[in-house]
Amino acid sequence: MTDLKQLDLDLRAGRLSRRDFLKAAALFGLSAAAPSVLFGKPAYAASEPKKGGHLKIGTGHGSTTDSLDPATYENNCMQSVGKTIHNYLTQVAANGQLGSELAETWEASEGAKKWVFKLRQGVEFHNGQKMTANDVIASFKHHGGADSKSGAKVIVDAFSDLQADGDHTLLITLKEGNADLPYQLSDYHLAVMPANAEGKIDAKSGIGCGYYKLKNFEPGVKTSVEKFANHWNAGTVHLDSAEFITIADVTARVNALTTGEIDAADRMDVKTLHLLARNKNVRVIETSGNAHYSMPMRCDTDPYKSADVRLALKYAVDRNAMLETVLRGHGYVGNDHPIGRANRYLAKDLPQRAYDPEKAKFHLKKAGAEGLKVQLSTSDAAFAGAVDAAVLYKEHAAKAGIEVEIIREPSDGYWSNVWMKKPFCFCYWGGRPTEDWAFSTAYAADAEWNDTVWKNEKFNQLLLAARAELDEAKRATMYAEMQMLLSEDGGTIIPIFNNYIGAVTDKVGTPEVIANDWDLDGQRAVLRWWKTA
Amino acid sequence: MLSIIRLILERLGLGVLVLFAVSLIIFLGVELLPGDLCQALQGQSATESTLAACRKELGLEQSAPTRYFHWLANIAQGDFGKSLANGREISELIGVRLANTFFLALVAAVIAVPLSLILGILAALYRNSWFDRSINVLTLASISFPEFFVAYILILVFSVQLGWFPSLSDVSPDTPLLERLHKVFLPALTLTLVVMAHMMRMTRAAIINLMASPYIEMAQFKGLSRSHIIIHHALPNAWAPIVNVVALNLAYLIVGVVIVEVVFVYPGLGQLIVDSVQKRDIPVVQACSIIFAATYVLLNLTADILSIATNPRLLHPK
Numbered sequence: 001m002t003d004l005k006q007l008d009l010d011l012r013a014g015r016l017s018r019r020d021f022l023k024a025a026a027l028f029g030l031s032a033a034a035p036s037v038l039f040g041k042p043a044y045a046a047s048e049p050k051k052g053g054h055l056k057i058g059t060g061h062g063s064t065t066d067s068l069d070p071a072t073y074e075n076n077c078m079q080s081v082g083k084t085i086h087n088y089l090t091q092v093a094a095n096g097q098l099g100s101e102l103a104e105t106w107e108a109s110e111g112a113k114k115w116v117f118k119l120r121q122g123v124e125f126h127n128g129q130k131m132t133a134n135d136v137i138a139s140f141k142h143h144g145g146a147d148s149k150s151g152a153k154v155i156v157d158a159f160s161d162l163q164a165d166g167d168h169t170l171l172i173t174l175k176e177g178n179a180d181l182p183y184q185l186s187d188y189h190l191a192v193m194p195a196n197a198e199g200k201i202d203a204k205s206g207i208g209c210g211y212y213k214l215k216n217f218e219p220g221v222k223t224s225v226e227k228f229a230n231h232w233n234a235g236t237v238h239l240d241s242a243e244f245i246t247i248a249d250v251t252a253r254v255n256a257l258t259t260g261e262i263d264a265a266d267r268m269d270v271k272t273l274h275l276l277a278r279n280k281n282v283r284v285i286e287t288s289g290n291a292h293y294s295m296p297m298r299c300d301t302d303p304y305k306s307a308d309v310r311l312a313l314k315y316a317v318d319r320n321a322m323l324e325t326v327l328r329g330h331g332y333v334g335n336d337h338p339i340g341r342a343n344r345y346l347a348k349d350l351p352q353r354a355y356d357p358e359k360a361k362f363h364l365k366k367a368g369a370e371g372l373k374v375q376l377s378t379s380d381a382a383f384a385g386a387v388d389a390a391v392l393y394k395e396h397a398a399k400a401g402i403e404v405e406i407i408r409e410p411s412d413g414y415w416s417n418v419w420m421k422k423p424f425c426f427c428y429w430g431g432r433p434t435e436d437w438a439f440s441t442a443y444a445a446d447a448e449w450n451d452t453v454w455k456n457e458k459f460n461q462l463l464l465a466a467r468a469e470l471d472e473a474k475r476a477t478m479y480a481e482m483q484m485l486l487s488e489d490g491g492t493i494i495p496i497f498n499n500y501i502g503a504v505t506d507k508v509g510t511p512e513v514i515a516n517d518w519d520l521d522g523q524r525a526v527l528r529w530w531k532t533a
Numbered sequence: 534m535l536s537i538i539r540l541i542l543e544r545l546g547l548g549v550l551v552l553f554a555v556s557l558i559i560f561l562g563v564e565l566l567p568g569d570l571c572q573a574l575q576g577q578s579a580t581e582s583t584l585a586a587c588r589k590e591l592g593l594e595q596s597a598p599t600r601y602f603h604w605l606a607n608i609a610q611g612d613f614g615k616s617l618a619n620g621r622e623i624s625e626l627i628g629v630r631l632a633n634t635f636f637l638a639l640v641a642a643v644i645a646v647p648l649s650l651i652l653g654i655l656a657a658l659y660r661n662s663w664f665d666r667s668i669n670v671l672t673l674a675s676i677s678f679p680e681f682f683v684a685y686i687l688i689l690v691f692s693v694q695l696g697w698f699p700s701l702s703d704v705s706p707d708t709p710l711l712e713r714l715h716k717v718f719l720p721a722l723t724l725t726l727v728v729m730a731h732m733m734r735m736t737r738a739a740i741i742n743l744m745a746s747p748y749i750e751m752a753q754f755k756g757l758s759r760s761h762i763i764i765h766h767a768l769p770n771a772w773a774p775i776v777n778v779v780a781l782n783l784a785y786l787i788v789g790v791v792i793v794e795v796v797f798v799y800p801g802l803g804q805l806i807v808d809s810v811q812k813r814d815i816p817v818v819q820a821c822s823i824i825f826a827a828t829y830v831l832l833n834l835t836a837d838i839l840s841i842a843t844n845p846r847l848l849h850p851k
Contacts, residue, residue, distance in 0.1 A: 063811075063812070064626070064804065065619055065808055065809065065812045066619060067620065146586065147586045147589075147590070148586060149571075149583045149584075149586045149590070153580075153582075218629075218705070219619060219621075220808060221705075222703060222705075245701070245798065249795050249796055251685065251796070252700065252795070252798055255692065256701045258693060259696070259699070259700050261700060262701070413572070416572040448580040
């Protein structure tokens with residue numbers, strides 16, 4: 001499979017003609033998994049990408065407290081900067097398939113416990129140093145250990161051994177088998193940076209081996225990058241330079257875009273999107289990914305201990321109304337599990353749960369909880385519109401005979417004092433690229449962020465089995481069953497998934513396929529887009 | 534003259550005490566907010582072990598009084614310390630932004646102060662005329678709208694429709710002066726509209742107040758013109774209240790512009806302090822509030838000295 005993905009990448013990179021690709025792919029017996037570049041819809045900007053130019057991106061994120069240390073990347077701005085100035089072992093391509101980056105090929109053995117990564121040769125860092133396996137090891141170690149405050153700690157702490165075999169082979173041994181390891185290594189934290197003589201990286205230096213090198217970094221204001229001419233794959237990117245400008249206010253972002261002061265922006269306001277779309281000089285870019293809003297209920301607290309009460313509360317939400325009101329239709333309805341359209345194993349056969357006050361009443365009666373009263377904690381810190389969503393839910397639930405009391409919590413400190421503490425509240429998830437990642441982050445019995453304290457034995461057994469399973473068909477069945485378990489028995493209501501909505505001016509060209517795993521074309525806009533004028 | 538110097542020294546001494554009190558209040562205030570820097574930094578993705586590691590690295594596991602006195606000892610030696618959030622030197626973090634804040638305040642003041650004084654004097658001169666009334670209505674209207682609304686209207690007219698000025702004021706240290714002035718024009722105009730009413734009306738009221746005094750009547754009997762009376766006889770005695778209001782508004786231009794900064798994406802101190810409060814980055818919040826408090830202390834001192842210096846009766850108190 002790895003080789004096929006490499007082919008895909010070569011095709012994208014222009015190293016392979018379509019004819020060669022088809023020939024080679026036929027050798028692998030390829031049919032259904034053909035990359036979308038071949039059969040995609042006609043492009044918006046049918047013209048060939050143009051080389052050169054400067055792209056200015058306005059992002060809604062970015063704060064004066066940001067740091068260049070990849071372990072601390074926590075917002076869309078820094079994550080985009082990271083993917084622009086750094087390379088990773090693997091990368092998720094725009095069509096959601098895993099591709100190679102610094103690792104050329106990889107292979108698993110012993111039930112996905114032992115992994116061998118063959119690294120690319122001749123890769124140069126921005127400081128001139130050549131990349132070897134030791135740099136990768138030092139970069140990974142930065143995130144592990146007791147002192148780590150990295151968001152990738154979980155990934156690195158799952159390694160039992162990390163070794164170099166020569167300069168360009170990396171051996172990773174895991175404590176438990178994990179078929180998704182190559183996916184996890186594409187995580188934006190795990191940037192490969194040059195190691196010094198002591199085997200440590202200078203994490204705040206901003207020196208990596210990415211397509212662009214850092215020119216200027218003013219946290220919370222702007223970050224400029226320029227093309228790195230010695231990059232091993234420099235021919236695939238189009239822009240000479242780019243900058244990320246933090247524009248926290250959405251109206252200011254729209255103003256800057258319509259007056260042409262920036263070329264692209266993320267996080268457009270759904271309330272005014274129809275007005276923006278009328279502007280002939282602006283093109284809205286919208287993708288449906290895995291980001292979703294959730295309403296976790298603590299399953300160790302009454303009345304949420306009862307599975308019937310949880311089901312009643314799930315039937316009591318009118319998902320379509322919430323989608324129309326809170327997101328103005330810019331998203332899709334959820335089915336009470338966190339797997340979305342950007343995941344590989346979304347269970348499409350699982351029946352969509354609909355608004356059904358009668359069924360809710362039935363389950364309440366079964367649980368002996370008629371006339372149920374619940375308190376729902378909310379704040380716009382969870383997501384923009386969470387207070388409106390709570391008011392809507394109150395109305396929906398009233399028809400099912402459930403009385404919802406809304407508690408408005410302060411935005412400040414919401415994630416430390418309300419989420420995971422209050423028995424029923426609102427929450428937001430950016431989604432995870434793999435099923436295992438999504439489940440083990442917040443739904444596994446021992447997960448640190450198990451915000452529902454849901455402990456389902458069957459679910460947790462399946463989680464371990466599926467993680468080490470290398471057979472795709474078997475994995476798909478297991479993940480489908482897990483989605484069913486979450487939907488039927490799980491402790492969270494997931495009413496809606498929100499789209500990623502950005503916009504560009506008519507001076508920006510974009511590829512046919514836009515990634516749906518993050519904002520700004522998978523946070524790789526600078527690497528994938530170009531200027532037309 | 535000696536009495537003025539003594540007054541300055543006295544007031545400066547008191548100012549230091551005020552700064553000390555401010556730093557203590559701010560520290561306690563930030564301590565009382567729910568959550569700490571590590572929780573704020575890691576947000577939803579915090580776990581017990583990453584929180585503990587983060588607190589240990591930043592010295593947040595020490596007690597609050599220990600941290601406060603440690604900070605106080607450093608500040609006494611002129612060391613603002615490092616930002617807890619990203620480990621950068623605070624003096625370096627604040628330097629550029631403070632310069633930007635002063636620049637914007639200066640441009641706004643250069644437009645607003647002469648304009649409001651002149652309009653105020655004219656309004657007093659042509660009291661109760663249509664000019665007086667319309668200038669009052671206009672300035673009161675502009676102070677009554679929220680700042681962001683005024684800013685959006687200006688952007689709509691001058692940036693989106695006319696295209697004369699940019700809607701983003703993203704200046705950097707190497708921006709040339711002319712370009713810099715062009716970029717900060719809209720935020721400066723917004724601030725001008727916000728602070729003008731206060732100064733204009735105070736000028737008008739102070740002069741009108743004096744116009745009823747016997748010595749002005751005397752001047753009228755001498756047959757002097759109205760404008761001569763106002764400028765040479767009334768204004769010198771009206772300086773004290775006017776200077777105080779101007780000082781107050783100048784201080785506002787420095788410390789109160791965060792909304793304008795956000796709308797125009799201007800990298801000033803306001804945005805820094807808001808980010809730092811949200812992240813519980815106490816050293817940065819402390820440093821910014823000390824600067825803001827010092828601004829008030831110094832501007833008030835200047836106002837008092839100017840009002841004494843322009844008024845002989847205050848200069849020689851009985």
